[in-house]
Amino acid sequence: MxxxxxxxxxxxxxxxxxxxxxxxxxxxxxxxxxxxxxxxxxxxxxxxxxxxxxxxxxxxxxxxxxxxxxxxxxxxxxxxxxxxxxxxxxxxxxxxxxxxxxxxxxxxxxxxxxxxxxxxxxxxxxxxxxxxxxxxxxxxxxxxxxxxxxxxxxxxxxxxxxxxxQGDAVKDPPLEHGTVHSGPGYAPKPRIIPPEADLMRAAQVLNECDKVGILIGAGAIGAEKEVTEVAEVLGTGVAKALLGKAALPDDLPFVTGQIGLLGTSPSAEMMNECDGLLMIGSGFPYSEFMPKPGQARGVQIDIDPGMLSIRYPMEVNLHGDARDTLQALIPHLTPKSDRKWREKIEKNVAQWWEGVEKRSRLEAQAINPELLFWEASPRLPDTAIISADSGSSANWLARAIKAKPGQMISLSGTLATMCPGVPYATAAKFCHPERVSVAFVGDGAMQMLGINGLITIAKYWRQWSDPRLIIAVLNNGDLNQVTWEMRAMGGFPKVEETQNVPDFEYAAYAEMLGLKGLRVTEPGQVGMAWDEALAADRPCVLNVYTDPNVPTVPPTVTREQAMNYLKTLMKGDADEASIVKQTFKRVFS
CATH class of the missing domain: 3.40.50.970 (Thiamin diphosphate (ThDP)-binding fold, Pyr/PP domains)
Incomplete structure (x- = not known):
């Protein structure tokens, strides 16, 4: 009582x-x-x-x-x-x-x-x-x-x-005027399925298109089977918004990967060439990466009616749960007999992943940051829970981590704030103490809140059934995402006094807290560091010295971005020689 x-x-x-x-x-x-x-x-x-x-x-x-x-x-x-x-x-x-x-x-x-x-x-x-x-x-x-x-x-x-x-509890207010008598509990959300007529109109649009492109977001999580079946029937590929990275595994040959500035070239090509767009459970905001208005006929599925037809002018808007709506839509779809569009997409996807591996192994002044993610990807368990902070760590997560069936992956999507990486990974261990939790965090976010979060980890890790929690710090001495945004979007060179981040011995600090710490300074150490961290009997911090001048080249470079980049170099960037060298290698590798 x-x-x-x-x-x-x-x-x-x-x-x-x-x-x-x-x-x-x-x-x-x-x-x-x-x-x-x-x-x-x-x-x-x-x-x-x-x-x-x-x-x-x-x-x-x-x-x-x-x-x-x-x-x-x-x-x-x-x-x-x-x-x-x-x-x-x-x-x-x-x-x-x-x-x-x-x-x-x-x-x-x-x-x-x-x-x-x-x-x-x-x-x-x-x-x-x-x-x-x-x-x-x-x-x-x-x-x-x-x-x-x-x-x-x-x-x-x-x-x-x-x-x-601190006052006395009133568990049962008197049954009189001016009192409220409520109860706990909420049943699972009701199934929301669009009317049959709308489903038939949506199917007609998709059936009449020759080259459909599918874009999914976090709202498609839990609808993997249905999205896969739709992609098979329509003979197309599936691009993913960042919060939808775990909605479909990346080992499926038709999954084109992420979309947007941190996206892949197969996703960009699919959106540039499609004549139909099926958007499922996503509020992806960047219109410049969508089909041009009038290029594609659109169908959208979303549980939030306020998000319908706000990112692209859709021909049919379906208010409903992704899985249930797709289940109701599939019987109305006509399988595409011509598979050339699908074959082209799969070829582009295969070439993309070959390129990721090749680019991850390019030489850099310190460690190529893409290598940190590429070496982690095959080693992380199928049940791993993966987080990333906002910044360049999110870029590399999007491009170089191949999501596996069963993994959970998330970060700060729409707010894109710094600092959630370590808290997200820590919360994962309270929610699922038997699963491995991993966070990729930039040194800026690590110094802002992550270091303090390690104290929380040190306080509680012994109560987790599997103590493995890995924080991989991209230690590049730079607020890297903003630096590259200044170069590519503003045409400004790096401003040393605003962008430089002081070095900090993250691994030594972890050891001081009773955790495991590994200092990684050479490319050859990266794979071994992941192996050691995954074999550890306690949480581990990887202090990885990465090269800040390795660019995350967007899937398509606009004329404006190219001009801004040239302006940056003409104004004299402190790291000019290195960024030119790294950009040349990544573009022409």
Missing amino acids: ADTVGDFLLERLSAWGVKRVYGFPGDGINGILAALGRSDDIEFVQVRHEEEAAFMACAHAKWTGEPGVCLATSGPGAIHLLNGLYDAKLDHQPVFAIVGQQDRSALGGSYQQEVDLMSLYKDVAHEYVHQCSAPSQMRHLVDRGLRIAKARSCVTAMIVPDDVA
Whole structure:
């Protein structure tokens, strides 16, 4: 039986199936912290920074499909959660944030750490954010917060003044006017299938096209069988948006890989030449990588009707779940007898992967960063959970990691924020302690939050059934993605004072924390380092010295990008000789 509102909060979370809360303490949540000390049902994961807690809650949702829950104190604690919560919001993940507030009697008095949290959270948790101003509210605020987060795949939040949390629980409000009587639980989302007439119209469009291109995103995860069957029937290939990398394995000969600036040439060629476009579960935003308007007839499937026909003018828009909608669509599709389009795509895909291996082995001043990913790919288990931070690590993940059946792969998609790499990988070990977790992180993100995240790993790794967690740091002394964006998009040379990152002994730091650390400085050490890390009896940090001047050449180089690149060189880049040499080798290899 709950004694305080804080106790009842945890009891209610447990009734919803919540087993874990990621957070950091503070006196604005003393009542909840005390309840956590009395609870046997809810595990509290103490992070090093509230931003890490929010990233871990987002990752929890991605790795399990269930809402992630994070907890922070009033004022600065609540503010620190925001970046991770926006990551969840923009990637449509269910996260329930619980934040403290000063005592009700102090509100409005410019009290210490008093922040207008309702206004602050009104955007990131716009679907549902409320303050628990009376103990009798706690029941329905938890119920609605979790139910809406699950139903709408969004961020919700509850603000709890500390005097409320420490007050006596009201488990069953009196049945009278002005009270709310809610219950826990939410059944699986209902199946949404478009009307038969719309399915037939979509099939007609696809049947009439000779060269269909398919683009899938995270919404296609779980529909691997159906996407494969559609690709076989239509005789075409499948390109993937970044969050959909694990939706189909890359060893399928018709999977063209990623699309976009960090995409592959087979994906670019398919989009440039197709006369039909089938887009499934993706909000891929970059129109310059889609077919030209009028080039292709479009059909889109998405569970969110607000995302239909917003990236490309579609002829048929199907509001529905990817798997169920494809199952209903397939019987209406006519198999393509001419397989020349499919054969061309498969030939391009085979050539692409041959090129990746060849480019990964090109000599560089330090270690070619592509080699780090290429050597990891065949070694990572089929059940590995793979994360990457934003930046050049995301580029190389997209291009050089061949997704296997059974693997989970994710990163910050729409927000594309720095710092989730280590928290994502850490959350994976709490969600699936028996699986290997790997994160690829740039040195900028590692210094921003990742180093602190290693302390969280050191605190908890002994409780995981399989302790293997590998953080591969791309130590190139440069905020590399921004540097290349300046060169290719702005026509500016590298600005040393803004872009250089100080060296740090990540492996030695890991060893100091009781983890394993490996310093990798030569190309010949890369494969052996992965083998050693995967054989380790504890989490491991690979400090890999990579060459910042190896460019991730886009699948197609626009005239504007070429001109900006030339402008950069004419203005005199500090690394001019090296970037010219590396670019020449990659383009003409």
